[in-house]
Amino acid sequence: MNDQGRQILQMLSEGKITASEAERLLDALGRQHPDPTPSAPPRTKTRPKYLRVVVNSTDDPGGPTSVNIRVPLQLLRAGVRLASLIPPQALTKVNAGLEQSGVPIDLTQLKPQDLEALIDHLDDVTVDINDPTSKVQITCE
């Protein structure tokens, strides 16, 4: 509600105007400043092109450390497609190595189309990690 509307209600509460007069004044005010229609078309959202990773840390004795990385999302897609060329026997060896290291991930189950879908939905990803000595931000822009 704007100031004029508040003023009308104030006058009503003080008894300077009647309820019907207040209603008429509020109606006139509404015609003068119509509310934005909710059915207005939404703004077109531009698709982000880059993934930005910003790390700021102050716990290093050598001085504050900051890392700022900008990766084009197209590069991630290209990397995923390139990774799909890894021969199955190499993936089996990598899987065995990962399992030995305590990371039981089966890379053969990762399909390029799944990874691409994941990248497509990175648009709305925002990661904020705030630590007393360090800060990590991952956003799409």
Place this chain on the structure above:
Amino acid sequence: MIPQLVTVGYRRSNGRRRRLFLPVLPLVLLVSPLLLFAVLAGLVACLIFRVSPTAALLGIGRVLWALPGASFELEEGTTAFLVSVR
């Protein structure tokens, strides 16, 4: 679009800054004889590991085409390092 300019910058602990602007196309032309060997080596590697050379070339091409816009900046104390691809 293929990368056109790679910027490499660094700042040493004594505060001296250096920035190198590397034009990609002239450099590629300069090292093209070596690139020919690299392509041949890659072809042999593809045959050994049973990877389709065409798919590998396409994949590398896609990665190269997607590189413009990438940047990496690192600052630690008085030293700094920057790589940017345009």
